[in-house]
Amino acid sequence: MERVKHDFKVFDNFIEITPDDGIKDNSVYEIRIKTVKALDKNKRIDNLRMKVTTKLTPSYCSLEAVRSLVDSYEIPEEKTLYYIREASLFAEYVKQESYGDEEIPFEVFQYVKHKAAYDSLIKFYIERSADGGTKGTLGDITFENSSSFPAIRDLLNALKKEVDLWVEHLRGNGFEGRVAPASAVRGARNTPGSPYGLKKVGRYSPGYPYGTTFGGTGFSRDVGR
Known part of the structure; x- marks a missing residue:
């Protein structure tokens, strides 16, 4: 514990204590007064001790x-x-x-x-x-x-x-998010009856579209990153 040099004044019912180097942050000041007597000498306080905590920094919350x-x-x-x-x-x-x-x-x-x-x-x-x-x-x-x-x-x-x-x-991990896509399909075009489509064997003629296809003649795709 460091002893702090100070000055003090007494007026009315107050004792004002002022440290010589000012009041410092991140400190706990303990004030000790052996005896305080009233002017009429009918009242007194002995061994008075008080602790005062100054502002602690950093303090990001009250x-x-x-x-x-x-x-x-x-x-x-x-x-x-x-x-x-x-x-x-x-x-x-x-x-x-x-x-x-x-x-x-x-x-x-x-x-x-x-x-x-x-x-x-x-x-x-x-x-x-x-x-x-x-x-x-x-x-x-x-x-x-x-x-x-x-x-x-x-x-x-x-x-x-x-x-x-x-x-x-x-740490920057508070919110869950979605991974951004690296590429995206901007446009697609398909020609019905493409020879690359799925076909049903039997009474259907070759080239009859049995399923949706994205291949063959007339198909194009633009990809941008």
Whole structure:
């Protein structure tokens, strides 16, 4: 942990703390105040500690978007922000491109949102399960107390499916398509009674067309690639 040089001012009911080098992104600031006393000396606060997480970059999804998926569970804000950053870095690695706040592709936003929600929830699940003592398994991860939060398992499975879906979109494999033809028939002409057609032996005369043919005199085809 790095000690940050700072200045502070006290006015009214506020304490304003300003780091000498400004506030940096991708940082967690912990504020420690040993004692705060009121002017009338009747109230005081001892050993006050606060943590402030600054903007993590890259962040291709908002904290609120992730919380919309897992807001039923008490997941610490700083952990969710960390997973948003990790998912955003992976998206940059796959796409080989970084984005501004106003130009984030839809597939990048969706991947980061679901991946951060999945990672945050599985971390929450494992930590809470460790308090119970019952063993369980999620994929390749072994943890404890697998029966304490049965609803989480269903949500984790749903989130995992979304993560797998959007990672394919990141790689350009999200939409199924048809293979474009290498050549196409633009025109064809057939002459009835062609000697190359199928014929029926018997009372029908030679050359009587018994089937459709595309060969012989009068047939042509133009092929363009």
